[in-house]
Amino acid sequence: MSVVAPAAPRLVLADRVLGRSLPLDVVLVASGAALTALLAQVAVPLYPVPVTGQTLAVLLVGASLGAVRAAIALALYAIAGIVGLPVFSDFGSGAAVVLGPTGGYIIGFVVAAALVGWLSERAWERRLLKALATFAAGTVVVFAFGLPWLAVVLGLDVGQTLSAGLYPFLIGGAIKTVIAAGLVPLAWRGVERRRPRLDGI
Numbered sequence: 001m002s003v004v005a006p007a008a009p010r011l012v013l014a015d016r017v018l019g020r021s022l023p024l025d026v027v028l029v030a031s032g033a034a035l036t037a038l039l040a041q042v043a044v045p046l047y048p049v050p051v052t053g054q055t056l057a058v059l060l061v062g063a064s065l066g067a068v069r070a071a072i073a074l075a076l077y078a079i080a081g082i083v084g085l086p087v088f089s090d091f092g093s094g095a096a097v098v099l100g101p102t103g104g105y106i107i108g109f110v111v112a113a114a115l116v117g118w119l120s121e122r123a124w125e126r127r128l129l130k131a132l133a134t135f136a137a138g139t140v141v142v143f144a145f146g147l148p149w150l151a152v153v154l155g156l157d158v159g160q161t162l163s164a165g166l167y168p169f170l171i172g173g174a175i176k177t178v179i180a181a182g183l184v185p186l187a188w189r190g191v192e193r194r195r196p197r198l199d200g201i
Contacts, residue, residue: 010121012066013184016191025069032061032073033080036109037087051172052089055142058109059135059180062116063125070113078106104149108142115141126188131181139173 014028039053062070081087082095088106098106116125116138124130143166151161 010066012117012120013064013125013187013191014069015066016188028065029069029073029076032057032065032070032113033077033087035061036074036077037080037085040087040089041091043089046172046175049168049172051175053176054089055109055112055139055173056176056179058113058142059116059138059176060183062113062138063120063134063180063184065113065117066121067114067117070117071110074110074113078110081106099153101150101153102146103153105142105146107149108145111145112138112141120184125184128181128185131185132177135177135180139177143169143173 018024018028036054036057039057042053043050044052058074061073064070065073077087078098081093082098084093086093088097097103116134119125119134119137124134147161147165150156150165151158154160154164156164
């Protein structure tokens with residue numbers, strides 16, 4: 001009788017740099033939620049609306065932690081905001097934020113982080129073109145959840161929904177996609193250059 005060996009774990013950036021253990025996973029999940037809360041407060045003035053760092057954090061957390069840990073980190077971020085911690089943009093908090101017009105985007109963060117993490121576990125984030133596709137997919141998922149929620153809560157038609165919830169954010173979404181697609185492959189190149197030196201110690 002043959003014995004089926006367990007599948008090798010799919011390494012993402014955090015695993016390659018720090019290793020893997022349950023206590024470390026807990027720290028990384030908490031750190032992913034904290035990074036999202038921090039970047040949610042960063043706003044860069046840009047026409048027609050300011051660009052916040054919230055979605056960029058979602059993409060980076062997904063790529064760095066993988067599907068499960070990233071989804072848990074963003075769920076923890078949402079829960080922290082719901083219970084009253086000022087982690088949403090403009091230091092917002094409370095269940096009313098999630099139940100309000102922008103709540104769908106916050107729910108979309110969890111799914112987007114999981115998707116980016118899943119693709120990253122398959123090494124899609126390590127080269128520029130695939131990284132662009134990975135982070136663009138994550139950005140699309142955020143809108144896929146946010147726009148219908150916005151329409152229902154505010155009673156908007158399709159045109160009004162796109163004008164209020166998509167068009168003003170396209171430039172910012174594209175910028176954050178490009179930033180993530182530049183940073184993550186660069187980080188991987190640094191890790192891969194350093195690894196042989198560490199193995200030889």
